[in-house]
Amino acid sequence: MGRIILTPIITGKAFVLGDNIDTDQIIPAQYLTFNPSIPAEYKQFGKYALSSVPPSQAGLPQGHVPFHTTDEFVSDYTIVIAGKNFGCGSSREHAPIALDAAGIKAIVAEFYARIFFRNAVNGGYLVPFMCKTRLCDAVCTGDVLEIDTAAAILRNKTTGEEYRLEPLGEVGPIIDAGGLFSYARQQGMIKT
Amino acid sequence: MTAMTLSEKILAKHAGKPFVRPGDNVWCNIDILMTHDVCGPGTIGVFHKQFGRDAKVWDKNKVVIIPDHYIFTADVMANRNVDTLRQFVREQNLPHFYDVGTDRYKGVCHIALPEEGHTRPGEILLGTDSHTCTAGAFGEFATGIGNTEAGFVLGTGKLWLSVPATMRFVFQGNLPPYLMAKDLILAVIGDIGCDGATYRAMEFDGDGVYALDMEERMTLCNMAIEAGGKNGIIAPDRVTLGYVDARNKSKIAYEVVKSDPGATFMVEKVYDVTKMQPVVAKPHSPDNKAPVREVQGTKLDRAYIGSCTGGKMGDFRGAAKILDGKTVRIDTFVVPATSEIARQLKTERIGSRTLEEIFLAAGAKMGEPSCAACLGGPADTFGRLNEPMSCISTTNRNFPGRMGHKQAQVYLASPLTVAASALTGTITDPRDFVG
Numbered sequence: 001m002g003r004i005i006l007t008p009i010i011t012g013k014a015f016v017l018g019d020n021i022d023t024d025q026i027i028p029a030q031y032l033t034f035n036p037s038i039p040a041e042y043k044q045f046g047k048y049a050l051s052s053v054p055p056s057q058a059g060l061p062q063g064h065v066p067f068h069t070t071d072e073f074v075s076d077y078t079i080v081i082a083g084k085n086f087g088c089g090s091s092r093e094h095a096p097i098a099l100d101a102a103g104i105k106a107i108v109a110e111f112y113a114r115i116f117f118r119n120a121v122n123g124g125y126l127v128p129f130m131c132k133t134r135l136c137d138a139v140c141t142g143d144v145l146e147i148d149t150a151a152a153i154l155r156n157k158t159t160g161e162e163y164r165l166e167p168l169g170e171v172g173p174i175i176d177a178g179g180l181f182s183y184a185r186q187q188g189m190i191k192t
Numbered sequence: 193m194t195a196m197t198l199s200e201k202i203l204a205k206h207a208g209k210p211f212v213r214p215g216d217n218v219w220c221n222i223d224i225l226m227t228h229d230v231c232g233p234g235t236i237g238v239f240h241k242q243f244g245r246d247a248k249v250w251d252k253n254k255v256v257i258i259p260d261h262y263i264f265t266a267d268v269m270a271n272r273n274v275d276t277l278r279q280f281v282r283e284q285n286l287p288h289f290y291d292v293g294t295d296r297y298k299g300v301c302h303i304a305l306p307e308e309g310h311t312r313p314g315e316i317l318l319g320t321d322s323h324t325c326t327a328g329a330f331g332e333f334a335t336g337i338g339n340t341e342a343g344f345v346l347g348t349g350k351l352w353l354s355v356p357a358t359m360r361f362v363f364q365g366n367l368p369p370y371l372m373a374k375d376l377i378l379a380v381i382g383d384i385g386c387d388g389a390t391y392r393a394m395e396f397d398g399d400g401v402y403a404l405d406m407e408e409r410m411t412l413c414n415m416a417i418e419a420g421g422k423n424g425i426i427a428p429d430r431v432t433l434g435y436v437d438a439r440n441k442s443k444i445a446y447e448v449v450k451s452d453p454g455a456t457f458m459v460e461k462v463y464d465v466t467k468m469q470p471v472v473a474k475p476h477s478p479d480n481k482a483p484v485r486e487v488q489g490t491k492l493d494r495a496y497i498g499s500c501t502g503g504k505m506g507d508f509r510g511a512a513k514i515l516d517g518k519t520v521r522i523d524t525f526v527v528p529a530t531s532e533i534a535r536q537l538k539t540e541r542i543g544s545r546t547l548e549e550i551f552l553a554a555g556a557k558m559g560e561p562s563c564a565a566c567l568g569g570p571a572d573t574f575g576r577l578n579e580p581m582s583c584i585s586t587t588n589r590n591f592p593g594r595m596g597h598k599q600a601q602v603y604l605a606s607p608l609t610v611a612a613s614a615l616t617g618t619i620t621d622p623r624d625f626v627g
């Protein structure tokens with residue numbers, strides 16, 4: 001929290017998911033007993049991130065791709081590509097936390113459920129980009145992606161394709177600041 | 193003055209502005225912040241980290257803490273989380289804490305809030321739970337937030353909110369005896385999809401809504417989030433004010449707000465409730481709607497009657513009417529939402545027997561008031577689906593793994609449909625049992 005997540009370039013391997021990936025799939029309720037404000041427990045969320053996604057839907061297009069490969073807490077993937085309504089369901093901030101703890105720096109979805117989007121932005125965990133192109137049908141799990149955050153362009157280094165992302169708009173300054181608290185301090189709304 | 197909807201008017205007032213329009217981002221003063229045992233410890237952690245270990249909350253009378261999720265479990269971490277709440281309440285001297293193991297213990301936060309007088313028309317209620325939108329039934333703007341936002345509100349009493357465009361759903365006519373609010377909202381979600389109201393307010397209106405009691409109105413608003421809605425809301429009427437005034441122990445003043453004539457609704461859908469029929473949401477999404485008649489006969493392993501949308505007195509009256517004098521064919525779990533409802537089940541009668549006696553005589557298992565298996569939880573949670581079984585449930589959400597096992601099949605339905613199905617062991621239309 002409060003760290004800079006909007007680096008000029010975000011690059012890494014894509015993990016591709018479909019539509020309506022809800023918060024129970026992102027982090028099942030049985031793991032919510034961990035307290036994310038305790039660093040040792042924050043790490044645990046990374047281990048269980050995306051653990052309830054049905055296997056056939058995990059790592060599209062082929063599916064049945066494990067999200068964790070070499071490390072049980074941190075994934076080798078850096079960018080999640082998804083379809084519609086990513087993060088629907090519960091208000092649990094544990095959802096963007098789990099993805100952050102697993103090493104995800106950005107998500108690119110068609111659109112988000114609003115509480116997930118707010119949690120990602122206000123908590124400053126990762127950058128929730130949106131793209132009008134249905135990238136979950138165009139990008140394959142394992143493709144190497146590069147997001148130019150200022151230009152709002154996603155380049156698929158594996159295929160050479162390039163996609164325009166939606167501007168971050170009014171939440172841009174909050175993401176840029178690193179979350180709600182950093183933003184409010186910048187604006188003088190709360191004292192340091 | 194330009195006309196505004198109910199939700200717009202509440203946000204404008206709390207932002208100190210004469211007018212807001214959909215898409216505006218405004219900083220609002222918050223009337224009530226609610227948190228519970230799952231998101232409370234994280235919220236408290238954010239508050240301490242950002243404002244300091246000795247910081248005080250912005251207004252202790254406006255903070256409500258209701259442990260309800262993982263309560264009757266041996267899970268050490270879950271119990272530690274309730275201890276974290278207790279310590280914070282002691283440090284901050286918070287008056288509105290409903291602790292486990294005391295006479296004040298309530299159960300499910302969304303039902304406890306109105307029972308304890310924390311919901312009032314015209315206010316903004318934020319809670320660290322997506323079903324916080326339940327309280328829109330009382331004519332207030334109520335929505336779910338995360339830990340960081342809740343930590344911010346604890347310290348400042350403010351939060352930025354985007355003004356949602358309002359979708360209006362009008363229900364006309366009187367509800368037939370075989371339908372409940374759950375059927376109405378599942379029909380709406382099925383029609384617009386589980387993302388159909390994303391970033392929108394859902395305002396419910398029409399004589400069919402005003403004929404409902406507060407519990408049924410809460411069920412309607414509760415599931416706005418299952419269509420992606422930011423809030424569900426119903427303008428207050430005499431029924432609302434009767435409930436609120438009877439529970440508003442501190443006599444806190446409130447303002448009755450309604451949508452202006454000529455306010456802009458981005459969508460308006462009209463339903464004739466007399467022509468609607470019992471429905472279920474099939475696995476694995478609340479928008480996977482089917483009329484009960486279409487899926488009747490589907491084999492079930494379990495029935496579950498409980499949660500914020502199925503564990504209220506009206507829900508149990510409906511279920512008991514069907515179960516009275518009969519025996520369930522499958523494991524049936526009954527979980528009152530709150531301790532007040534649990535007590536009432538022991539006193540309210542149909543004929544000579546209390547509702548609790550009717551459930552027990554029918555072979556159902558009774559649980560303690562809490563969220564219980566609605567969201568799975570620790571493995572020893574009452575009613576949790578620990579196997580890949582098929583369950584019909586009065587709860588509000590059925591994404592994969594929601595009630596426990598990832599491969600469990602969960603059908604959402606009204607308490608009438610669940611009770612009828614418990615008697616046959618297959619999905620059953622309540623019209624087979626009630627007129």
